[in-house]
Amino acid sequence: MENGIKSRIVQSAAELFGTKGYRSVTLSELASRLGMSKKTLYLHFSGKEEIAEAVLERTMDAVAAAIADIRGREGEPLDMFADIVRGIKREIVKLSPLFIEDVQKYLPSLWERLETFRARQLAFMESLLRQAQERGLIRELDPKLTASIMLESVQHFVRPDFAAKHGHTMVEVVDTLFTLFIEGLRASDNK
Numbered sequence: 704m705e706n707g708i709k710s711r712i713v714q715s716a717a718e719l720f721g722t723k724g725y726r727s728v729t730l731s732e733l734a735s736r737l738g739m740s741k742k743t744l745y746l747h748f749s750g751k752e753e754i755a756e757a758v759l760e761r762t763m764d765a766v767a768a769a770i771a772d773i774r775g776r777e778g779e780p781l782d783m784f785a786d787i788v789r790g791i792k793r794e795i796v797k798l799s800p801l802f803i804e805d806v807q808k809y810l811p812s813l814w815e816r817l818e819t820f821r822a823r824q825l826a827f828m829e830s831l832l833r834q835a836q837e838r839g840l841i842r843e844l845d846p847k848l849t850a851s852i853m854l855e856s857v858q859h860f861v862r863p864d865f866a867a868k869h870g871h872t873m874v875e876v877v878d879t880l881f882t883l884f885i886e887g888l889r890a891s892d893n894k
Contacts, residue, residue, distance in 0.1 A: 709747050709757070711737060717758045721798070725755050725805035755806065756813055758798075763820050765794045770824060780834035781841060785885050787828060788853075792877045795861060803858075825850050832888070841888040853884050 715737050719728045730751055734741045748754045769790030773783050807814045825847075832846035859865075860880055866873045 708743075712744065712747060712754060713757045713761060716754045717761070717797070717802075720755065720758060720802040720805075722801075724799070724801040725751070726809055752810060752813070755802075755810060756816075758802075759806065759813060759817060762794050762798055763817070766791055766824065767820075769794070770827060774827065779840065780831040780838065781885070781888070784828060784831040784835065785881075787824075787831070788881050788885065791824075791857075792881060795857065796873050796877060800858075800861070800864075821854065825854060828853075835888075839890055842890055844888070849888065856880060856884075 712733070716728070716733055719733060719736065728751070730741050730744055733751075733754070734744050737744075744754075748757070770787055773786050773790070776783065806817065828850040829846045832841065832844075832849055835841045836843065836846060857877070857880065861873055861877050866876045869876075
């Protein structure tokens with residue numbers, strides 16, 4: 704039962720953080736939304752920061768599981784890279800850029816954990832790009848720089864304000880961005 708309550712708290716917090724950001728959400732508002740008291744929230748979490756940590760942890764766990772699944776497979780490195788990108792896409796569209804921006808501004812230790820996690824995933828993506836390059840599947844580009852540019856582009860462009868400004872959904876933006884990267888990486892004789 705306790706895991707169910709914690710899960711409900713994290714889900715509701717993720718929704719509130721997604722619409723209002725971390726800073727603007729209060730524990731009173733979260734408790735009210737859940738139909739429980741703040742005291743009940745404190746039985747499960749020490750405060751709003753720990754709840755935000757649980758929201759990010761859920762996303763990082765999902766990304767790590769998708770990558771672990773791909774690591775365990777055999778196959779072409781570029782196909783595996785594309786599968787990782789799709790797995791990351793499934794999870795990142797669940798997090799609001801407003802929430803992520805607030806984490807960066809107001810929760811530096813949590814932001815550092817997120818950056819460390821990202822660096823670990825980046826290292827694996829870089830190794831796949833290096834393997835694809837060795838097999839002649841992709842262009843002669845620096846794998847580390849390529850993976851970094853891709854992840855930074857995702858952070859910059861996969862935002863509700865960017866999508867709305869151009870009349871598209873965030874999923875359309877992500878799909879276009881990933882297609883540009885994957886197809887743009889392929890060596891001309893592998894297209």
